[in-house]
Amino acid sequence: MKVYKTDQIRNIALIGNAGSGKTTLAEAMLFEGGVINRRGEVTAKNTVSDYQPIEQDYGNSVFSTVLHTFSNDKKINIIDTPGMDDFRGSVVSALHVVGSALVTVNTPHGIEAGTESVCRYTEQAKKPMILVFNQLDHENVNFEQTVDQAKSIFGKKVTIVQYPVNAGPGFDSIIDVLKMKLYKYPAGGGKPEVLDIPDDEQERADELHNELVEMAAENDEALMELYFEKGSLSEDEMRQGIKLGMIDRSLFPIFCTGAKHNMGVGRLLEFVANITPSPAEAVEVPEITGKVVKKGEDAPASLIVFKTTIEQHVGEITYFKVMSGTVKEGMDLIIAKNGNKERISQLFVSAGKSRTKVDAMVAGDIGATVKMKDVDVNNTLSEKSAGYKFAEIVFPTSRHTVALKAVNEADDEKVSESFQKLHDQDPTYLVEYSKELKQMLVHCQGEYHLNTLKWFYTNEFKIDIEFLKPKIPYRETITKMAQADYRHKKQSGGAGQFGEVHMIIEPYIEGVDPKTVVTLNGKEQKLSIRDTQEYPLSWGGKLLFHNCIVGGSIDGRFLPAILKGIMEKMEEGPLTGSYARDIRVYxxxxxxxxxxxxxxxxxxxxxNAFSKAFKDAGPKILEPIYNLEVSVQSDRMGDVMSDLQGRRALIMGMGSEKGFEKINAKVPLKEMYKYITALSSITQGRGIFSIAFDGYEKVPQEVQDELLATYAAEQEED
Structure with a gap:
């Protein structure tokens, strides 16, 4: 394969709701470009995308697939992404490195929840967006209604470039108001006849053409002047205006396809090749150390890794985008994160699991290599003379957490090793071992994401695992002052053990001075503070330890041991075994x-003295509280509010943003388990939320009583 120059390259991501036909569209695009000579079908499990065993089992995409095709002497790199929202990490990583997004719309279903969701990511990434109204050959197609939906969500930026003449089971004709031609396809699809627009469609086509001309002219002052002068624009001038509008995200063109029968796909590719921005024109990944990235094929070479995958008989495959210069086979590059050298042993252009060997790739191109030793997603590699570091992909935060456990304890180490392989392929899978909860916690995007994890353990790693409800990291504290003393005495022949400690404890409150006189049981007790030690606790809060010993009743050398005993009990609180915090000890x-x-x-x-005093000091359990932000459609607002109230949420505020109602609330972590499933059910998949830790607050008495009873039962079992 020849080396394509930067201005001959286009990078696009196929994004959209599950079932909108992305993989089928990708198949048709590869066929149109001559990369494959026969189109596969998802149901036959023979498409270039969705080649992984799990994808063929599920019948839909789980990972993004890197592809390429050709049109008008341009190389078009395609990243076909999953449609399920649980795999949104693949959408985010694809948008990080492409120049434009093709949003496939299942026209019979209209603008679905997943369509809205992925379009939000294009907005965050500031990437141009083409709406591809697909499946126009199905029943129940209402093109006009779907256009109205799109305009209500995305505004007047939505612009018709194509519309179907006879959408539905007999669909075979598209009118293109940029070309002002009718494309008529043979039965079963294929190469179209390009015809003049029929008389009965001329008025509508003219009206839409004029709208498109106006939209194109608005994006450039020179074009606007030409438009006022001539009353129209040439096709080339319109292309220029459309490109500027797309880059500025002030214009979202609509194209029409019946991808299953390869209708409209060739013209769509032609538009991508001619009008979407090249890597030199697109919004690119910024260099974050302040260095100026040199341009040109002879500039120092650099690349950013955006995806890795593991394939049987091949091992790990690393996918990257060339950010500057020319990357060549055998080249040594430096990894920005650690300064280590890595050799590019081989270079490939990918089409699913098929890879074509190339000798070099220039800035803007997307490629793959193998046998990288120390390279992960988000790594920058560059020649030593460059020393670049490019902005990393910011993956979505987790929305669902469970505890993961091997059925057979002997497999615990294998579980951790296997999880790392999955994380490398999908960085939105995160794991941590909580020493406090004594659980391995898996953070992911939802139930479907979790089921996928289970599939890999069962089918790939051959390890039996189970998911458990995660424990809550409660905290314990006190609400009033208390005194206790304890004598430890043990005699078993020879030297014995003896130690007696008297202490007072009270809540620690920031900014409040320690006491010098206290009254307990009607008696006044003076406290002569000789030394104070302050310990910020790793789990939050503080312990203040005051040495008030006078007269040598306890030798100073034993005070560290007393403190160690107190700290041990704070690590395993007297009430439920949770960490204790915010206590002052005298x-x-x-x-x-x-x-x-x-x-x-x-x-x-x-x-033991600390434990006794703690139980007499108005002990209280604290629970983690999270700030919750929920965005929902207005007709589901009441149902979402009712659900939140049932979760002990405190509503902090409400507002509107981009057609959605926004709710801000504080909610206990205990009540957030499987919230993503509940919200999806209430809002038909259109609601979204984010959470962030806020702090700890006291639990209601009935919740505390329940926790104490549960802990007592567990202790009896042990």
């Missing part, structure tokens, strides 16, 4: 034995 008295006192004695005395 150790003011005690007793020693000249022979039997030692560090272990005072550690145990301190631990």
């Amino acid at each position: 150790v003011y008295d005690g007793k020693m034995h000249p022979v039997d006192s030692n560090e272990i004695s005072f550690k145990l005395a301190g631990r």
